[in-house]
Amino acid sequence: MKINNNPKKIEEVLERMVDQVLPYKESLKNLMKKRKIKLYLGVDPTSSKLHLGHTIGLRKLQEFADLGHEAILIIGTGTVLAGDPSLRDSARSIITQKEVENNIKTWKKQTAKILDFSKIKIKYNGDWLLKLGLKEVIDIASNISAIKLFQRDMFQRRIKRGDTVWTHETLYPLLQGYDSVVLNVDLEIGGTDQVFNMLIGRELQQKMKKKEKFVLTLPLILGVDGKTMSKTSGNCIWLDDSADQMFGKIMSIPDELIAEYFLLTNYPIKEIEKIKKDLKEKKTNPRDLKIKLAEEVVAIYHGQKTADKAKKEFESIFKEKKLPTKIPEFKIKEKKLNILDLMVKTNLSSSKAEAKRLVIQKGVKIDSKLEDDWKKIIEIKKGKVIQIGKRKFAKIG
RNA sequence: GGGUAGGUGGCGGAGCAGUCAAACGCAUCAGACUGUAAAUCUGACGCCUUCGGGCUACGGGGGUGCAAAUCCCUCCCUACCCA
Numbered sequence: 460m461k462i463n464n465n466p467k468k469i470e471e472v473l474e475r476m477v478d479q480v481l482p483y484k485e486s487l488k489n490l491m492k493k494r495k496i497k498l499y500l501g502v503d504p505t506s507s508k509l510h511l512g513h514t515i516g517l518r519k520l521q522e523f524a525d526l527g528h529e530a531i532l533i534i535g536t537g538t539v540l541a542g543d544p545s546l547r548d549s550a551r552s553i554i555t556q557k558e559v560e561n562n563i564k565t566w567k568k569q570t571a572k573i574l575d576f577s578k579i580k581i582k583y584n585g586d587w588l589l590k591l592g593l594k595e596v597i598d599i600a601s602n603i604s605a606i607k608l609f610q611r612d613m614f615q616r617r618i619k620r621g622d623t624v625w626t627h628e629t630l631y632p633l634l635q636g637y638d639s640v641v642l643n644v645d646l647e648i649g650g651t652d653q654v655f656n657m658l659i660g661r662e663l664q665q666k667m668k669k670k671e672k673f674v675l676t677l678p679l680i681l682g683v684d685g686k687t688m689s690k691t692s693g694n695c696i697w698l699d700d701s702a703d704q705m706f707g708k709i710m711s712i713p714d715e716l717i718a719e720y721f722l723l724t725n726y727p728i729k730e731i732e733k734i735k736k737d738l739k740e741k742k743t744n745p746r747d748l749k750i751k752l753a754e755e756v757v758a759i760y761h762g763q764k765t766a767d768k769a770k771k772e773f774e775s776i777f778k779e780k781k782l783p784t785k786i787p788e789f790k791i792k793e794k795k796l797n798i799l800d801l802m803v804k805t806n807l808s809s810s811k812a813e814a815k816r817l818v819i820q821k822g823v824k825i826d827s828k829l830e831d832d833w834k835k836i837i838e839i840k841k842g843k844v845i846q847i848g849k850r851k852f853a854k855i856g
Numbered sequence: 857g858g859g860u861a862g863g864u865g866g867c868g869g870a871g872c873a874g875u876c877a878a879a880c881g882c883a884u885c886a887g888a889c890u891g892u893a894a895a896u897c898u899g900a901c902g903c904c905u906u907c908g909g910g911c912u913a914c915g916g917g918g919g920u921g922c923a924a925a926u927c928c929c930u931c932c933c934u935a936c937c938c939a
Contacts, residue, residue: 683893683894707892707893708893710891710892710893710894711892711893711894712892712894713894713895714892714894714895744891745891745892745894746891746892747891749891749892749894750891750892773892777891777892777893778891778892810902810903810904811903811904811905812902812903812904812905813885813900813901813903816885816886816900816901817885817886817900819886819900820885820886820887820899820900821886821887822885822886822887823886834907847885847886848885848886848887848893849886849893850893
């Protein structure tokens with residue numbers, strides 16, 4: 460396949476949703492004009508789900524592939540054993556081989572919505588990392604200063620706090636860096652949290668292969684609460700979230716993130732600039748933009764039709780305050796039940812104590828009528844709808 | 857090998873014999889408000905209850921005492937320092 464060396468296209472790939480290119484963007488641009496480059500993105504299979512944050516790198520990888528470059532997705536079956544200490548306040552717990560395998564399986568499904576595997580190769584770094592002998596490990600390690608490895612913020616912060624840093628964690632950048640050496644690439648892409656690891660790889664490749672590698676960093680996207688999106692923070696929009704869930708979560712992001720999130724869609728960059736401007740000048744209602752945004756994102760992962768449905772559903776529930784179209788149904792044997800027991804049986808509450816609190820706080824509605832008497836006996840009738848708060852429903856079936 | 861400091865609710869972190877289901881912060885949930893599941897404000901936040909209370913909890917086990925998260929013994933775990 461011939462490469463596309465249209466300067467405008469190249470510029471867009473190196474510009475959109477990119478934090479920085481090291482050491483120089485211009486030289487990478489020139490290289491990309493001249494010849495097909497080899498690049499990769501590495502991800503460790505530490506969790507079974509992927510969130511919207513992961514898609515930044517994946518999409519970028521695809522963009523390079525679309526230009527005709529050799530794009531490789533490395534799944535960190537080897538590096539996962541060491542555990543990446545970046546952004547980690549404590550050592551990562553050890554993951555089993557089975558979990559790793561499962562994660563990879565579910566990943567392939569999730570990434571298929573973004574990646575075109577006819578253009579992108581997958582490689583597993585365990586294939587070479589796990590085969591390294593001690594002699595080779597020592598050889599690799601002799602290229603990088605230990606002081607450099609220790610000086611990382613993350614480690615220094617832990618040391619200051621009185622925590623420890625495990626030796627295997629300091630090994631991580633070396634292992635990740637060795638991927639660059641094995642593949643002998645022209646470019647590695649990754650999140651800004653990976654700068655350190657990627658630069659170590661650059662140094663290793665320079666020393667061991669006498670080859671320059673470019674490093675392209677991608678911004679980390681913020682989650683629904685405005686903090687960095689991560690599993691532990693519970694602020695993620697997961698790729699396998701249902702259309703309705705995804706739609707709702709996007710509607711809940713802070714207004715300031717709207718433009719940034721649009722970059723996660725296929726929206727033309729010009730339009731996004733306009734959105735930014737409109738938001739600044741308060742020309743459009745942020746809510747309307749969010750609806751458009753939510754629709755765009757959901758359409759990517761669930762298809763346009765489902766996205767339309769999710770949009771209608773959202774508007775009917777939150778704008779018109781109607782009941783959702785799908786409500787989980789529960790069969791109840793009893794003819795009459797105390798309201799608290801009913802809430803527990805329909806999984807709306809995990810304990811009677813909690814149910815009681817909710818009733819007292821006026822958070823419970825039955826058939827859209829507020830119920831604030833926790834001693835009330837409810838007659839069980841098919842079709843009755845119990846609601847807690849704004850978004851938890853159950854129906855008697 | 858020696859020394860020191862620790863292990864408390866989902867997390868961080870007070871408490872150091874009674875008034876402790878355990879301050880405070882974060883997270884979570886409900887209410888008000890709103891364009892939103894945003895922001896802000898209010899409240900709740902172990903389980904069971906015949907709404908009076910009851911039960912289980914502060915690393916594990918054992919003990920002292922009317923009474924223990926708090927004292928003693930022992931075991932396990934963690935961190936730091938010295939060698």
